[in-house]
Amino acid sequence: MKKTVAVIGLGYLGATTAVALSLVGHRVIGIDPDEKKVASLRAGRVPFYEPGLDEALGEALATKELEFVTAHDESSHEVDVFLLCVGTPQSRTGLGADLQYLEASIDGLAPYLRAEAVVVGKSTVPVGTAAYLKQRLSSLVDFAPNFAWNPEFLREGTALKDTLTPDRLVIGTSDSYSEQVLRELYQPLTENGVPLVSVDIPTSELVKVAANSFLATKISFINAMAEIAENVGADAVALAEAIGYDERIGNKFLRTGIGFGGGCLPKDIRAFQARANELGLTESVSFLAQVEDINLRRRTRVVDIAVEELGDLAGRRVTVLGAAFKPETDDIRDSPAMAVAELLWAAGAEITMHDPKAGDNVRRMYPQLAVEDRIADAVAGADLVVVATEWRDYGLADSAELGKLVANKLVIDGRNTLPYRQWQQNGWKVIALGRNLDSALVGV
Ligand SMILES: NC(=O)c1ccc[n+]([C@@H]2O[C@H](COP(=O)([O-])OP(=O)(O)OC[C@H]3O[C@@H](n4cnc5c(N)ncnc54)[C@H](O)[C@@H]3O)[C@@H](O)[C@H]2O)c1
Structure with missing residues (x-):
């Protein structure tokens, strides 16, 4: 079933995800505060080297179902699935992950979130991060937000292929509604035989780091x-x-x-x-x-x-x-x-x-x-x-x-x-x- 998806963060993960989801039939809004990156993607140029992605971006843009913006606007009110694809680099002060970009993403999307929408993390995070972010989001909206995790396994160099035909999809949910929405999002892949492993949220966070x-x-x-x-x-x-x-x-x-x-x-x-x-x-x-x-x-x-x-x-x-x-x-x-x-x-x-x-x-x-x-x-x-x-x-x-x-x-x-x-x-x-x-x- 066609979804309207906001991809937040347009680096190696987000740009590839935005293009791939648009190619399989979803409406995609890619969001990144980096103006140069957004201008480049709008012009059909991937701002990094990834084989085949330029051509795929051109194809996706031609469908008019893929757009890139530097900040949320009115169309974010129509979003069914927010995919968090921002970086989680090593913190400057220790070995741990710096979660500031995820926190900013949550704060940024909260004013646009409908109760029916699902917020899905794709970045790689320490186990427990989803629970923390869900709590942060809950304090910003006046309903219980749907929250899920969906770790990403794409490899640079074969990112598009890995996104369209991954070895497996992993979805971590704590409610059947979010699970159903994610199953629908990935139906174009699973109907082609991609295995989908549905687990609880902490397991989904751990799968990636494991x-x-x-x-x-x-x-x-x-x-x-x-x-x-x-x-x-x-x-x-x-x-x-x-x-x-x-x-x-x-x-x-x-x-x-x-x-x-x-x-x-x-x-x-x-x-x-x-x-x-x-x-x-x-x-x-x-x-x-x-x-x-x-x-x-x-x-x-x-x-x-x-x-x-x-x-x-x-x-x-x-x-x-x-x-x-x-x-x-x-x-x-x-x-x-x-x-x-x-x-x-x-x-x-x-x-x-x-x-x-x-x-x-x-x-x-x-x-x-x-x-x-x-x-x-x-x-x-x-x-x-x-x-x-x-x-x-x-x-x-x-x-x-x-x-x-x-x-x-x-x-x-x-x-x-x-x-x-x-x-x-x-x-x-x-x-x-x-x-x-x-x-x-x-x-x-
Ligand atoms: N690169 C990979 O091969 C790969 C594979 C699997 C998982 N991951 C994980 O995916 C995540 C992203 O990795 P990446 O390599 O794409 O990082 P990246 O640094 O290339 O991209 C991150 C993007 O997020 C943007 N951003 C920062 N704050 C934002 C905000 N508040 N709103 C919107 N956009 C914002 C940045 O401008 C940047 O374009 C990391 O957690 C990484 O571990 C990456």
């Missing part, structure tokens, strides 16, 4: 194995392949390298620890501190290798290929690539970066780092090249040609993405995290 904690743990597990492998002449990529065949383990998210990052996993596992601490359950998730420690050690390992190879890094020219926290996005929030670049810079190296999509974000946020738009320009004169994001461009790069441009044919593959035999044949010394490239058994 999933992210599991994924972070899986990456840190294989990176811990890489630390061991590096010290005993074993190969962690071969190890991952071998254990990954076991269906109980699976081979996804078992890539060794410089670890996880981005706008979600790191802050979510920190906020989970902070919340567990508040609940007096510190020990239940204390392993997450180790997960993070392993993750951070992989970044410093790159610097250690650089020093082992080059000695003092002061004045040495290092090219970091990749800035985004993963390929197919321009998102550099908590990116391992940026952390490695900053660590090398702090050790005295002169850094030049390249990223197919995130270059402008680096220029804006890291003025101390040089950025080039072409790989060849970035590596010119380099004493060391570090591959920090597994963009296809780097795996496909012509190592013979690049070899002619650098001062020293030394590459650290922080993502295990290079066809290293070819690079070696072209005279490069290749060091790959967690790998034993001398092993005769290791494939390309």
